[in-house]
Amino acid sequence: MPVLVIAEHEAGELKSATLNTVTAAKAMGDEVHVLVAGKGCSGVADAAKAVDGVAKVLVAEDDALENQLAETFAPLIVKLASDYSHVVVPATTFGKNVLPRAAALLDVQQISDVMAVESPDTFVRPIYAGNALATVQSSDSVKLITVRTTAFPAAGSGGNAAVETVDGAGASAEGAEFVGRELSRSERPELTSARVIVSGGRGMGSGENFSILEALADKLGAAVGASRAAVDAGFVPNDYQVGQTGKVVAPELYIAVGISGAIQHLAGMKDSKVIVAINKDEEAPIFQIADYGLVGDLFKIVPELTDAIGK
Amino acid sequence: MKVLVAVKRVIDYNVKVRVKSDKTGVETANVKMSMNPFDEIAVEEAVRLKEAGKADEIVAVSMGVTQCQETLRTAFAMGADRGIHVLTDAELQPLAVAKLLKAIIDEEKPDLVILGKQAIDDDSNQTGQMLAGLLGWPQGTFASKLDVGDGSLQVTREIDGGLETEKLTMPAIITTDLRLNEPRYASLPNIMKAKRKPIDQKAPEDYGVDIAPRLKTLKVTEPPKREGGVKVGSVDELVEKLRNEAGVI
Numbered sequence: 001m002p003v004l005v006i007a008e009h010e011a012g013e014l015k016s017a018t019l020n021t022v023t024a025a026k027a028m029g030d031e032v033h034v035l036v037a038g039k040g041c042s043g044v045a046d047a048a049k050a051v052d053g054v055a056k057v058l059v060a061e062d063d064a065l066e067n068q069l070a071e072t073f074a075p076l077i078v079k080l081a082s083d084y085s086h087v088v089v090p091a092t093t094f095g096k097n098v099l100p101r102a103a104a105l106l107d108v109q110q111i112s113d114v115m116a117v118e119s120p121d122t123f124v125r126p127i128y129a130g131n132a133l134a135t136v137q138s139s140d141s142v143k144l145i146t147v148r149t150t151a152f153p154a155a156g157s158g159g160n161a162a163v164e165t166v167d168g169a170g171a172s173a174e175g176a177e178f179v180g181r182e183l184s185r186s187e188r189p190e191l192t193s194a195r196v197i198v199s200g201g202r203g204m205g206s207g208e209n210f211s212i213l214e215a216l217a218d219k220l221g222a223a224v225g226a227s228r229a230a231v232d233a234g235f236v237p238n239d240y241q242v243g244q245t246g247k248v249v250a251p252e253l254y255i256a257v258g259i260s261g262a263i264q265h266l267a268g269m270k271d272s273k274v275i276v277a278i279n280k281d282e283e284a285p286i287f288q289i290a291d292y293g294l295v296g297d298l299f300k301i302v303p304e305l306t307d308a309i310g311k
Numbered sequence: 312m313k314v315l316v317a318v319k320r321v322i323d324y325n326v327k328v329r330v331k332s333d334k335t336g337v338e339t340a341n342v343k344m345s346m347n348p349f350d351e352i353a354v355e356e357a358v359r360l361k362e363a364g365k366a367d368e369i370v371a372v373s374m375g376v377t378q379c380q381e382t383l384r385t386a387f388a389m390g391a392d393r394g395i396h397v398l399t400d401a402e403l404q405p406l407a408v409a410k411l412l413k414a415i416i417d418e419e420k421p422d423l424v425i426l427g428k429q430a431i432d433d434d435s436n437q438t439g440q441m442l443a444g445l446l447g448w449p450q451g452t453f454a455s456k457l458d459v460g461d462g463s464l465q466v467t468r469e470i471d472g473g474l475e476t477e478k479l480t481m482p483a484i485i486t487t488d489l490r491l492n493e494p495r496y497a498s499l500p501n502i503m504k505a506k507r508k509p510i511d512q513k514a515p516e517d518y519g520v521d522i523a524p525r526l527k528t529l530k531v532t533e534p535p536k537r538e539g540g541v542k543v544g545s546v547d548e549l550v551e552k553l554r555n556e557a558g559v560i
């Protein structure tokens with residue numbers, strides 16, 4: 001049986017997390033289908049059909065699907081699931097919100113945050129903020145899975161899948177009503193797919209001071225992230241948070257500035273290829289995992305670094 | 312309005328967990344246990360609703376070993392009124408917890424149910440959504456703001472791109488994110504009072520729910536260790552290394 005990937009999309013564009021999810025799905029079965037559900041999503045369907053390794057794109061459109069509420073998505077997934085061995089979504093806030101609701105309706109124990117596929121029924125997933133890895137085997141007839149996108153490379157392009165329309169009508173929102181969305185606008189790359197990330201912590205002292213990180217990020221073409229302490233203090237919006245309960249990232253280069261390195265923060269960035277830590281406390285735990293540590297005052301070091309990189 | 316909160320007993324978030332050498336799990340002997348931090352936020356939110364005159368009773372539910380009673384007492388000390396403890400030594404996976412909660416909710420008929428978004432031991436992030444599905448109730452997950460009105464509520468949710476607002480008719484399920492509130496410390500008089508609040512002890516069989524795990528844990532291993540690197544002496548040295556040794560800039 002084929003594997004069904006639920007596409008994540010926003011404002012008519014396929015989100016890159018879907019591409020990593022397709023790669024994970026390929027390891028679960030030999031044929032991958034992608035469901036594009038929403039309203040007015042022909043552009044997303046076109047993008048999905050060009051993804052390498054996708055055999056078929058299912059398009060379900062309905063007014064009730066427009067805002068991608070779990071209440072309307074879950075019944076649609078339930079309706080389609082019987083034709084598939086696995087239903088797979090990225091472990092983003094979208095996937096985490098929608099899939100468990102469908103799993104309960106199917107009487108299936110979902111497997112969250114899969115980072116390796118050992119066999120079609122056996123998976124590796126992190127527990128305890130990534131301080132342990134559990135290998136689990138599922139006995140459910142259909143497997144519902146959220147994928148840790150940083151653990152799988154993005155699928156390439158060059159595919160030409162068949163597109164099929166499926167009936168998306170009929171689901172009730174069960175008392176949920178979408179009111180609005182306030183999305184952070186940024187010219188910078190998205191955190192979860194950026195090649196370089198510059199992250200600030202409580203040591204930044206204020207939101208204004210993040211401007212020195214932004215100057216560095218501009219030089220590097222980097223995304224800007226933060227620790228929970230920086231978000232809680234109101235320096236930056238919530239969607240900057242990296243960690244166990246924020247975003248999981250794995251860029252080529254992660255520069256942690258004024259971040260102590262609590263396990264909950266490390267859980268979200270320790271799979272980065274190269275880690276740089278800038279901290280005035282030479283005992284800060286972040287130095288234990290940093291490839292390159294620089295002890296000193298960030299307000300002096302960061303501007304110097306920005307200058308030096310331009311040279 | 313009646314509010315039900317689900318509180319899980321987990322290894323305290325400050326503990327550095329260790330994988331057992333036989334790879335069957337993590338070390339729990341002599342390890343500090345606490346209420347899951349997200350569930351503290353759930354209790355705090357319920358108590359604030361009561362203080363605001365919007366809720367009149369708070370029922371806390373915990374499932375697992377005998378010591379879950381301590382977790383319920385913590386909820387009482389914060390302000391919950393009574394508890395239900397589903398006693399079992401068996402492993403409970405989110406689907407089983409959701410089914411037990413559904414059975415309890417069928418009896419208790421709360422207007423609002425608040426859970427944590429994620430238990431910091433299994434990191435599943437499933438139970439609230441599953442419960443909402445089983446009940447056919449609306450769900451407001453990863454809540455950072457809650458505005459409870461008459462028969463409906465408005466919830467602000469933390470999503471990857473920013474914030475989203477939804478209106479839900481009650482009864483509804485909410486799962487908490489970190490910024491919903493800052494939980495209080497219980498005062499000594501309230502800790503004393505908590506000792507007298509009632510706990511109803513139950514067993515999974517009382518609810519006729521099949522709790523057998525669907526996922527079999529084959530092994531638990533340590534993640535690959537990251538080698539600590541070097542300290543560099545200057546910005547120039549750092550740039551040189553990033554350029555020529557690591558090749559990332």
Ligand SMILES: Cc1cc2nc3c(=O)[nH]c(=O)nc-3n(C[C@H](O)[C@H](O)[C@H](O)COP(=O)(O)OP(=O)(O)OC[C@H]3O[C@@H](n4cnc5c(N)ncnc54)[C@H](O)[C@@H]3O)c2cc1C
Nearest residue numbers: 201202203227228229243244245246258260264265280298
């Ligand atoms: C359930 C739960 C979930 C959590 N989830 C997350 C999560 O997802 N992500 C997350 O990040 N945290 C999370 N946390 C919080 C985590 O435990 C830490 O509290 C947090 O990561 C600390 O942030 P920080 O390093 O910025 O602040 P601090 O620990 O206060 O560190 C600030 C650092 O800045 C340095 N500094 C100060 N001034 C300067 C200067 N001028 N120059 C150089 N260095 C300076 C200091 O030496 C210090 O090391 C969670 C906690 C809980 C309980």
Ligand SMILES: Nc1ncnc2c1ncn2[C@@H]1O[C@H](COP(=O)(O)O)[C@@H](O)[C@H]1O
Nearest residue numbers: 317318374426427429430435436437438
């Ligand atoms: N054994 C349990 N007892 C009480 N509540 C639980 C239990 N397991 C999970 N929960 C609730 O479900 C939430 C999410 O857990 P999980 O889906 O395991 O990440 C927790 O924050 C609790 O509110």
